[in-house]
Amino acid sequence: MLAVLNPLMRLIEVPMKWMQDTLGLKNPAWLFLLPNLILFGLFAFLPVIINFVYSLTGSDGILLANRPYVGASNFDYLLDCGSYVDPNSCRDDFFWRAVHNTILFVILQVGLMVGFSLLTALILNRKIRARGFFRSVFFFPVLLSPVVVALIWKWILQREGVLNAWLEAIGLESFNWLLDPSWAFGWSVFLSIWAHMGFYTLILLAGLQAIPRDVYEAAMMDRASPWRVFRRITLPLLMPTMLVVLVLALIKGVQTFDEIFAFTGGGPGSATTFIIQYIYNTGFAGTPRLFGLASAASIMLAVVLVILTFLQLWANRKNVDG
Amino acid sequence: MANPVKFLTRTRGNGSGGLHWTDWLSYFYLFCGVLLMFLPVIWLGFSSFKTEADLLRFPPRLLPMAQETVMVDGYDEPLPLYRIKGGEHEGKTLAQIRRVGIIAQMVDPDAPDERLKVNIKEREPIESFRLATENYTELFEKFNFGRYLWNSVFITATATIIMLIVNSMAAFALSKYQFKGRTVVLALVIGTLMIPQTVVLVPLFMISRELYLTDSLWGVIIPGAATPTGVFLLRQYMLTIPDEILDAARMDKASEWKIFWRIILPLSAPAIAVLAILAIMWRWNDFLWPLIVLSDSDNFTLQLALNAFQGDLNTQWSNLLAMTMLVLLPIAIVFAFLQKYIATGIASTGGK
Numbered sequence: 149m150l151a152v153l154n155p156l157m158r159l160i161e162v163p164m165k166w167m168q169d170t171l172g173l174k175n176p177a178w179l180f181l182l183p184n185l186i187l188f189g190l191f192a193f194l195p196v197i198i199n200f201v202y203s204l205t206g207s208d209g210i211l212l213a214n215r216p217y218v219g220a221s222n223f224d225y226l227l228d229c230g231s232y233v234d235p236n237s238c239r240d241d242f243f244w245r246a247v248h249n250t251i252l253f254v255i256l257q258v259g260l261m262v263g264f265s266l267l268t269a270l271i272l273n274r275k276i277r278a279r280g281f282f283r284s285v286f287f288f289p290v291l292l293s294p295v296v297v298a299l300i301w302k303w304i305l306q307r308e309g310v311l312n313a314w315l316e317a318i319g320l321e322s323f324n325w326l327l328d329p330s331w332a333f334g335w336s337v338f339l340s341i342w343a344h345m346g347f348y349t350l351i352l353l354a355g356l357q358a359i360p361r362d363v364y365e366a367a368m369m370d371r372a373s374p375w376r377v378f379r380r381i382t383l384p385l386l387m388p389t390m391l392v393v394l395v396l397a398l399i400k401g402v403q404t405f406d407e408i409f410a411f412t413g414g415g416p417g418s419a420t421t422f423i424i425q426y427i428y429n430t431g432f433a434g435t436p437r438l439f440g441l442a443s444a445a446s447i448m449l450a451v452v453l454v455i456l457t458f459l460q461l462w463a464n465r466k467n468v469d470g
Numbered sequence: 471m472a473n474p475v476k477f478l479t480r481t482r483g484n485g486s487g488g489l490h491w492t493d494w495l496s497y498f499y500l501f502c503g504v505l506l507m508f509l510p511v512i513w514l515g516f517s518s519f520k521t522e523a524d525l526l527r528f529p530p531r532l533l534p535m536a537q538e539t540v541m542v543d544g545y546d547e548p549l550p551l552y553r554i555k556g557g558e559h560e561g562k563t564l565a566q567i568r569r570v571g572i573i574a575q576m577v578d579p580d581a582p583d584e585r586l587k588v589n590i591k592e593r594e595p596i597e598s599f600r601l602a603t604e605n606y607t608e609l610f611e612k613f614n615f616g617r618y619l620w621n622s623v624f625i626t627a628t629a630t631i632i633m634l635i636v637n638s639m640a641a642f643a644l645s646k647y648q649f650k651g652r653t654v655v656l657a658l659v660i661g662t663l664m665i666p667q668t669v670v671l672v673p674l675f676m677i678s679r680e681l682y683l684t685d686s687l688w689g690v691i692i693p694g695a696a697t698p699t700g701v702f703l704l705r706q707y708m709l710t711i712p713d714e715i716l717d718a719a720r721m722d723k724a725s726e727w728k729i730f731w732r733i734i735l736p737l738s739a740p741a742i743a744v745l746a747i748l749a750i751m752w753r754w755n756d757f758l759w760p761l762i763v764l765s766d767s768d769n770f771t772l773q774l775a776l777n778a779f780q781g782d783l784n785t786q787w788s789n790l791l792a793m794t795m796l797v798l799l800p801i802a803i804v805f806a807f808l809q810k811y812i813a814t815g816i817a818s819t820g821g822k
Contacts, residue, residue, distance in 0.1 A: 153631070157731045164727035176726045177647035183653060187696035190677060192662045198673035199575045210676050260758045268503065271496045284809050285507050291801045293755035299794045300510045302780070303517065303787070310513060313529035341505070401727035406757040411522045416726050424668050424758070431672050432762050443672045451667040457664045 202443035294406030329419035355389030641704035707741035
């Protein structure tokens with residue numbers, strides 16, 4: 149790889165040196181920053197501004213010139229609800245179903261996943277043989293691509309799959325798991341935990357190992373019970389890490405899309421459709437392409453994410469060097 | 471070593487004592503975890519080597535088995551072999567020519583001239599262990615797999631290199647220069663953390679379209695090339711490189727660019743390696759943005775192709791599972807060799 153990069157680097161050096169020598173540029177910091185800032189500007193900041201314009205305009209044109217100003221009607225359309233608890237009473241019931249699904253999914257997935265991650269991290273933090281092996285076993289699915297994760301479990305859960313075979317072998321009925329709305333939702337939660345818990349286990353384990361040994365030794369001197377040690381030492385000292393993990397899991401949970409889209413396609417019906425899939429379906433998959441609605445929904449999602457990110461920065465503030 | 475159980479179960483630290491009941495519980499939990507995490511992948515591996523007929527079998531078997539066949543004089547195709555367990559031909563091994571209702575027309579491979587009629591209930595297929603490698607070879611012959619593989623490799627490699635160069639340049643500027651507006655730039659970089667791709671999909675698509683990036687591999691590569699995570703990871707590392715080295719190089723009239731790529735980059739190798747591994751994983755597994763920006767199936771990445779395959783009713787499980795295995799394999803290999811770095815990298819950046 150260096151053989152390719154070296155000539156390239158030499159090539160870049162010519163104009164850079166010229167600017168430094170001829171133009172007398174003493175501090176080329178901005179030159180080094182330029183490519184990154186252009187990319188950030190074009191693909192992060194500019195889109196945020198344009199997103200607002202899209203959300204305030206209608207029609208299915210992609211060019212802003214073809215989009216008439218419609219005021220807040222996209223937001224009105226999304227928020228027009230008889231009761232926010234009942235998606236059927238909303239004008240855009242698909243959106244509210246997605247919102248409800250996402251909220252329920254995030255509560256279940258984040259709660260269970262952080263719980264299991266904590267349990268696994270606590271166990272891995274004990275005096276365990278082959279700790280490295282066990283740690284990587286739990287971490288392994290994190291690296292799998294979402295589509296691969298979805299297909300692995302689809303293959304197991306399908307009508308004639310190995311899970312049904314096993315159920316029949318022990319005398320139970322086989323079941324078409326992914327055609328039942330509740331079960332499809334449940335398996336989506338499971339699949340998502342299966343795929344991501346290794347990541348959080350890793351962070352929590354690092355947090356546990358950062359707790360100083362002598363605190364535990366002092367507790368042992370005082371003959372504190374294991375439960376008391378956990379309640380009074382481990383848990384409080386792990387709290388900062390727990391907070392980071394919780395917020396991180398929330399941020400990612402709200403944006404769940406890839407693996408569930410490949411797993412159930414959002415179905416059956418709209419049982420596993422989450423907010424990102426609503427945006428994708430409305431703006432890109434269906435006709436007409438309702439970019440305005442998709443943008444309006446994105447902005448509502450962004451508000452949630454900005455709040456969560458501030459929480460993350462706050463929880464993480466000790467690690468960030470300003 | 472008089473007591474092997476005691477030897478195997480003793481823990482570090484207290485060599486003499488056995489395992490406490492909580493230790494047993496811990497190992498039980500971990501053992502269940504190993505099963506839950508690994509078995510699905512292993513099951514996928516076994517299944518991907520089964521023939522389509524074997525895959526449709528319910529209940530399924532663990533090992534890939536296929537029916538044995540034999541070439542018989544006078545027939546062009548190899549015929550499936552059966553063992554006859556009843557009736558007048560009991561005990562013989564016969565090849566089946568065709569089946570009509572409940573009667574199978576069969577032939578003895580040693581005496582191919584005479585056709586025998588056997589009730590289908592009296593025959594049992596002869597099967598042996600065989601890996602259906604055609605599941606894999608067909609992917610290249612029939613399914614354009616090479617093209618998708620090339621697209622994925624090209625995107626992953628190019629995007630990783632561009633990202634490393636662009637991000638390390640910015641990190642260099644932010645860690646080694648004092649200039650007006652540095653705090654502002656740092657704040658901007660933190661700001662981009664708050665703008666995940668998922669909330670700007672529509673305008674991102676529009677901008678990419680205006681730059682003629684849609685439906686091209688560059689449309690996947692360019693928009694994600696600058697990442698706040700990358701800039702931060704590299705900057706934190708470069709801060710630890712002493713400024714005296716730079717001053718010494720400046721004395722020797724090295725240009726700033728030379729200082730960057732001859733001194734700073736080599737010294738930041740550990741951080742760059744971590745970022746490279748992360749970037750490769752992100753790009754290889756990337757799904758939502760490619761799904762939006764690529765529409766012609768010739769430009770599909772492996773992930774998109776795999777997803778399109780599974781939605782296609784004509785696709786057979788045998789090919790689909792083989793393709794899943796091939797998409798999984800590079801990551802599994804990388805993991806096996808680099809898992810320590812991946813783990814530290816992910817732990818230090820907090821994911822993406």
